[in-house]
Amino acid sequence: EDLAYIDKAAYYPNVALVGKFGFSVTDQNASAVRHGADWDNRDWSIGVGMTWNIFDGWSSKGDEDQTRAMVKTLSVREGDLQRGIEINTDTYLRDKEAADSALSAAIEGVSAAREARDLFHMTLISGGGNLSDLLSAEDGLSAAEFGWLAARLARAKACIHLSLVQGKDLISLSEAP
Secondary structure, three states, rough: HHHHHHHHHOOOEEEEEEEEEOOOOOOOHHHHHHHOOHHHHHHEEEEEEEEEEOOOOOOHHHHHHHHHHHHHHHHHHHHHHHHHHHHHHHHHHHHHHHHHHHHHEEEEEEEHHHHHHHHHOOOOOOHOHHHHHHHHHHHHHHHHHHHOOOOHHHHHHHHHHHHHHHHOOOOOOOOOO
């Protein structure tokens, strides 16, 4: 926006104050040459100048309009970026809530699969049940533990996304001495 005002200022008048003071020597043999500047040979001038650009082929006006268009474009992009950040933040918050509930469900699933495996193990030891049932329960426990690991990974990813949206670094490096 400031650039637009600068471009607009090209149509305003420019006023300048100019001044000069010095010494001049007209005689080569004068004492001023030997002893420095002589006060009687001083030379000075003061002036005021003004320029006002009446017409420049609309180049400054075009620059001003182009700058204002860029400002408008950037403000629209800023709004789009802000809305995108809000959408991503809401999405990541929902992902974290879903990951939290999936993790608690996976923990309960592992607990249930472990109880089932223990039950089949006790049944096999007491003489009832089949080895295939115990192996199937072991397989179910492994699948439940894998689901628990996947839920932990999903929760970690959701937490990472939220940290990135908040502008936090994932890794903090200590400065070397």
